[in-house]
Amino acid sequence: MTLSSRPRPEKIHAALDMGALDHLIGYQLRRCALRSQARFAEFMAPLGLAPGLFGVLHLIALNPGRTQIDLAQAAGLDRSTLTLMLDQLSKKSWVERRPGADRRSFNLYITPEGQALWQAALTEVEAHEAEITAPLSADAKIVLLNALKRLAPD
Amino acid sequence: MTLSSRPRPEKIHAALDMGALDHLIGYQLRRCALRSQARFAEFMAPLGLAPGLFGVLHLIALNPGRTQIDLAQAAGLDRSTLTLMLDQLSKKSWVERRPGADRRSFNLYITPEGQALWQAALTEVEAHEAEITAPLSADAKIVLLNALKRLAPD
């Protein structure tokens, strides 16, 4: 906290009063997620992969042959949103839309290039996770994870 | 989990494999925050207040007379971002930019209308918080809050 930090001479802005916000899980959740996401974006940037796109790539890698509707539902996205994300992923040749038996829909597959990128991304994901959870003990991580899962059950 | 839920006859999409994502705090954080924010937006919508604008209004209400730079720093926003948000808040007459001694800057104040709106918003904030934390015991809430604060210290 600011209590322990000696004020620097250059510029002192007294800390602003946050009021009840400080005690709200909703607010702290937002703070943590924003910070985590910003850092995650930095880890992904060298790969040319936007944070949201990693999630989609990951789901396709683990679940080849699914339709866009399946995927949108699993990722919690609108199908129109997913269309745009898949446009980006297929423009980079990381993901393929293959026509299926039902000619209204596509079956989604990761490409070899996509596989390579995905593996590289997984390494970054682990590094990111280790970094952001560094302040927590192993036990605390488990407790936190369980709490989060109870908060947003499927 | 899906283990206990009887499959409904209409439409069965086998749950997609999430792989390691399920065990990542970074990912679960994102899921929870997105869900919380979407719900928060619904609570704020009747007031005509976008979620991000509430935070700014709240800071101004609690810290009258501060400059935009102060506020941007406290909210973790760029000053250009804050300019746009204040444009919206002042267009609705909820916030006032008053010229100060230093004629480069403004001092920010909440208006009477803003006060009324802020009070209404605080009620919604509490309702939102109660709803999203409903799955947790009082103890679990405290533990979660502490974990989140350790994750994103100031």
Added chain:
DNA sequence: TATTGTTATACTCTATAACTATA
């Protein structure tokens, strides 16, 4: 009729860079 995916459009939130006025 209902479903899948696409398109057009728009909104929120955010940033960078160049600018104006003031210090």
Added chain:
DNA sequence: TATAGTTATAGAGTATAACAATA
């Protein structure tokens, strides 16, 4: 020169609504 704020612009990420093709 440096700072406060504005403007122009851009880019994620998201959604709704209308649409075409197919079931």
